[in-house]
Amino acid sequence: xxxxxxxxxxxxxxxxxxIPKPRKITEGDIGIAxxxxxxxxxxxxDGVSASxxxxxxxxxxxxxxxxxxxxxxxxALRLSAQKAVLAASGLYLLLSSxxxxxxxxxxxxxxxxxxxxxxxxLKQQENAARQLMAGNVRVEVDREGLPVEYILSxxxxxxxxxxxxxxxxxxxxxxxxxxxxxxxxxxxxxxKSSESxxxxxxxxxxxxxxxxDVLSEEELGKRGVKIIQADNTSLxxxxxxxxxxxxxxxxxxTGRKLTIVLLNNNSAVVDDPKYRESIEAIIPYKxxxxxxxxxxxxxxxxxxxxxxxxxxxxxxxRALLNNEIFxxxxxxxxxxxxxxxRYQNMTEGELFLxxxxxxxxxxxxxxxxxxxxxxxxxxxxxxxxPDLFLYFDSSGKIKxxxxxxxxxxxxxxxxxxxxxxxxxxxxxxxxxxxxxFPINPKVTPNQASSYPYGSYGTTRxxxxxxxxxxxxxxxxxMKIREEYDTDMKAMEGIKSAxxxxxxxxxxxxxxxxxxxxxxxxxxxxxxxxxxxxSSSPDKL
Amino acid sequence: MKQLLGFDPLLFLGITNLKLAEKSIVSxxxxxxxxxxxTIRITELLPEDDLKNIDDPQQLFSLAKEKLPNLDxxxxxxxxxxxxxxxxxxTQI
Numbered sequence: 221x222x223x224x225x226x227x228x229x230x231x232x233x234x235x236x237x238x239i240p241k242p243r244k245i246t247e248g249d250i251g252i253a254x255x256x257x258x259x260x261x262x263x264x265x266d267g268v269s270a271s272x273x274x275x276x277x278x279x280x281x282x283x284x285x286x287x288x289x290x291x292x293x294x295x296a297l298r299l300s301a302q303k304a305v306l307a308a309s310g311l312y313l314l315l316s317s318x319x320x321x322x323x324x325x326x327x328x329x330x331x332x333x334x335x336x337x338x339x340x341x342l343k344q345q346e347n348a349a350r351q352l353m354a355g356n357v358r359v360e361v362d363r364e365g366l367p368v369e370y371i372l373s374x375x376x377x378x379x380x381x382x383x384x385x386x387x388x389x390x391x392x393x394x395x396x397x398x399x400x401x402x403x404x405x406x407x408x409x410x411x412k413s414s415e416s417x418x419x420x421x422x423x424x425x426x427x428x429x430x431x432x433d434v435l436s437e438e439e440l441g442k443r444g445v446k447i448i449q450a451d452n453t454s455l456x457x458x459x460x461x462x463x464x465x466x467x468x469x470x471x472x473x474t475g476r477k478l479t480i481v482l483l484n485n486n487s488a489v490v491d492d493p494k495y496r497e498s499i500e501a502i503i504p505y506k507x508x509x510x511x512x513x514x515x516x517x518x519x520x521x522x523x524x525x526x527x528x529x530x531x532x533x534x535x536x537x538r539a540l541l542n543n544e545i546f547x548x549x550x551x552x553x554x555x556x557x558x559x560x561x562r563y564q565n566m567t568e569g570e571l572f573l574x575x576x577x578x579x580x581x582x583x584x585x586x587x588x589x590x591x592x593x594x595x596x597x598x599x600x601x602x603x604x605x606p607d608l609f610l611y612f613d614s615s616g617k618i619k620x621x622x623x624x625x626x627x628x629x630x631x632x633x634x635x636x637x638x639x640x641x642x643x644x645x646x647x648x649x650x651x652x653x654x655x656x657f658p659i660n661p662k663v664t665p666n667q668a669s670s671y672p673y674g675s676y677g678t679t680r681x682x683x684x685x686x687x688x689x690x691x692x693x694x695x696x697x698m699k700i701r702e703e704y705d706t707d708m709k710a711m712e713g714i715k716s717a718x719x720x721x722x723x724x725x726x727x728x729x730x731x732x733x734x735x736x737x738x739x740x741x742x743x744x745x746x747x748x749x750x751x752x753x754s755s756s757p758d759k760l
Numbered sequence: 761m762k763q764l765l766g767f768d769p770l771l772f773l774g775i776t777n778l779k780l781a782e783k784s785i786v787s788x789x790x791x792x793x794x795x796x797x798x799t800i801r802i803t804e805l806l807p808e809d810d811l812k813n814i815d816d817p818q819q820l821f822s823l824a825k826e827k828l829p830n831l832d833x834x835x836x837x838x839x840x841x842x843x844x845x846x847x848x849x850x851t852q853i
Contacts, residue, residue, distance in 0.1 A: 268850065270782045273775060276849040277793035280842055284800050295811040296796075296803040299820055393785050616785070 354620030418648035461733035484601035579603035
């Protein structure tokens, strides 16, 4: 039976005209009788949604099945479970040959029925009728408007499940809402490039060899520091970092342990044995397990989607923001559904990074458990959120959307301002000069979670400064230094190192304690550029 | 030889308020449900032993034509029943 929820939408009393006694319908009949039927039916059925019509038909079938003997019902189900086209062809056969004189409203020249798609061989269907370009991704679309496959710029081809996309299109049309087909694994137009031309200078020389005072893994281990290196870069720590007044003095064979984890932001991180130990140590600190986190995110997004639908129904928000009563609300729903789609499809690794906010808003995370031994995670790779999506609009037409380019229509959806951040260490970032770090004048010490040097937010944050920032959170014991003070303390270290460097005529770089290897060869002695983060929820 | 006429479930059920984009899919779905309904009703009338050898709806209709007298009028009744139930369901909304 029809769900009661549908009832409020369609308060109708249907009074259908009597069906004329069957006889062959002529053009003239269609002109008079059918038009009359159409006019009356339009008056009576106005407001009945497409989904209510289909549900009503479903109910007829299921009710009948309940009345049928179980054995017969099983046969009927077996036969009718075959694809719609086949079942419909049975009806055609019946009407056209076996029981040919059944007269009912037929398609005629003035009222053409929608033709049932013939059973087209698969190969013929796969011949794309047209192409849709989404960025540099080519999407092959067949004659029925369904995507067949997409081809990435490197030639990689990914096929769509035809039945799945068909169902999605039906859902879009019946619900009159856009439906996400897939995200395209490419960066969007809103990715911020951080490429620059590095020209070595006396102040920022090219570093081709590791400094002599870099400590080995064994030496670090003896002092209490363990580093889990990434596949694209390695961190080296110099002896000076451990002397009194330096960032790691509290981990210089004091019995306290520090683990530094470099993450290249790949989503397989959870399954990587080298990360496994540190990740298992971290997860209990978080309230939610990964799957609970996913479920919570999906629940929240669906709730928001529900609010959006209510607003659309009432037409209020649209009228306020767009000065229209019934504007196209696809963009708003699309943005919310993209968020939902992302959480539904994230891998465990992606969920892990998302839960920590790592690689995106946070370039680093400081975590301290009950044993007071902290773990610091530093993002050293490129993070991007998928920006290009394929979807069916509310009329069932296939389209591509850029997540970050969607207009902000309601208060429920904020398009991302950028879609790519690169934390990969770079040669030009070596020997950081404090002049490259202008303080954000809008940030004050009294603000909660404020970052005067921008070590939080969707802008590029360099691993060297982030590392100093995260280490500066540590105050020993249960205490943790707050964000503002942490940013300031990290900058003190940069200033001190630069003074030593500049005062020595650019010969003494011993104040730059943290050294990262570069993918192209060589090293960099930590630097951050200026970028102001937003005041955002605190990280540990 | 009879002309193959397209049975229009939308017109049969008096549905005319759909948008153009909805028509094709709704029409297809309704046709599917009507086919299922006819399959059920015809199945009810055929002997169990015969049904075991039937593999698809076309065979079912061929068998029905052979075994059931006045199939034309039966089909017509079934379709009218479907329409009646369909409309009943809508009025309960």
